[in-house]
Amino acid sequence: MNVDDVFFRKATKEDLDSIVEMLSDDELGKSREKFEHPLPESYYAAFSSIDADPNIELTLACYEEKIIGVLQIIFTPYLTYQGGWRATIEGVRTSSSFRGKGIGRILVQWAITRAKERNCHIVQLTTDKNRKDAIRFYEQLGFKPTHEGFKMHL
Amino acid sequence: MNVDDVFFRKATKEDLDSIVEMLSDDELGKSREKFEHPLPESYYAAFSSIDADPNIELTLACYEEKIIGVLQIIFTPYLTYQGGWRATIEGVRTSSSFRGKGIGRILVQWAITRAKERNCHIVQLTTDKNRKDAIRFYEQLGFKPTHEGFKMHL
Numbered sequence: 001m002n003v004d005d006v007f008f009r010k011a012t013k014e015d016l017d018s019i020v021e022m023l024s025d026d027e028l029g030k031s032r033e034k035f036e037h038p039l040p041e042s043y044y045a046a047f048s049s050i051d052a053d054p055n056i057e058l059t060l061a062c063y064e065e066k067i068i069g070v071l072q073i074i075f076t077p078y079l080t081y082q083g084g085w086r087a088t089i090e091g092v093r094t095s096s097s098f099r100g101k102g103i104g105r106i107l108v109q110w111a112i113t114r115a116k117e118r119n120c121h122i123v124q125l126t127t128d129k130n131r132k133d134a135i136r137f138y139e140q141l142g143f144k145p146t147h148e149g150f151k152m153h154l
Numbered sequence: 155m156n157v158d159d160v161f162f163r164k165a166t167k168e169d170l171d172s173i174v175e176m177l178s179d180d181e182l183g184k185s186r187e188k189f190e191h192p193l194p195e196s197y198y199a200a201f202s203s204i205d206a207d208p209n210i211e212l213t214l215a216c217y218e219e220k221i222i223g224v225l226q227i228i229f230t231p232y233l234t235y236q237g238g239w240r241a242t243i244e245g246v247r248t249s250s251s252f253r254g255k256g257i258g259r260i261l262v263q264w265a266i267t268r269a270k271e272r273n274c275h276i277v278q279l280t281t282d283k284n285r286k287d288a289i290r291f292y293e294q295l296g297f298k299p300t301h302e303g304f305k306m307h308l
């Protein structure tokens with residue numbers, strides 16, 4: 001495959017099966033997600049909320065007829081930094097049969113371009129400290145690990 | 155003062171001066187913010203976007219007639235974790251004359267309560283690794299530093 005032939009588009013409800021399959025086919029995702037037919041209703045509910053929000057974009061990388069990658073970008077106005085907007089990248093996944101071909105890289109670069117188009121001054125993300133490859137990947141892309149990422153499960 | 159007398163309310167445009175004063179009166183904020191009269195228009199623009207978004211709450215801690223703390227909570231639908239919602243806490247600041255009285259703690263605890271009310275399954279935040287006190291503070295509150303927090307300034 002030629003990465004120049006990869007294109008990006010907004011996800012639709014009909015893509016949910018393929019997306020959840022990718023989210024499940026992941027070292028940490030496999031125990032968190034539930035890829036079954038039909039999908040749990042909670043995925044559809046979240047998709048509807050995402051789709052209705054002009055500040056969230058669920059984007060797919062596609063090659064020919066296949067969905068080969070996904071990420072979610074959230075654009076948020078902050079008061080800090082003199083009222084600057086930020087883009088937060090979440091849930092970056094590549095289809096297992098297309099890993100190692102630079103799809104993750106072009107997905108994230110696409111997100112950086114979108115962040116600039118939306119006048120964001122920071123692009124941010126957190127990644128689990130157990131994801132050693134992801135940490136190297138983001139560092140290579142120019143992200144700086146300046147922050148401690150705290151989570152609390154309720 | 156008695157922390158039981160602290161109450162919380164939604165910020166209004168008229169509070170912006172006090173909020174930006176707090177954001178500026180901070181080790182890292184002092185070089186990032188611009189507290190002047192009138193405030194730069196960008197703060198008002200960001201406030202309008204925040205105020206119009208039902209998934210963002212800019213909340214003040216108040217004592218008698220004074221604004222003594224602020225934080226921003228963002229509620230976001232994710233596809234991951236079976237379509238779970240998360241609450242992201244940002245820009246937690248306490249007025250310098252009220253530091254060391256536990257205001258930060260009750261502000262964050264308030265945010266955790268709001269996250270539960272909004273059916274979030276995770277509360278998350280990032281803090282600059284240079285903020286050693288903040289890191290200790292969040293750990294004491296039960297947050298786990300499981301993630302690397304990456305930023306890229308555009």
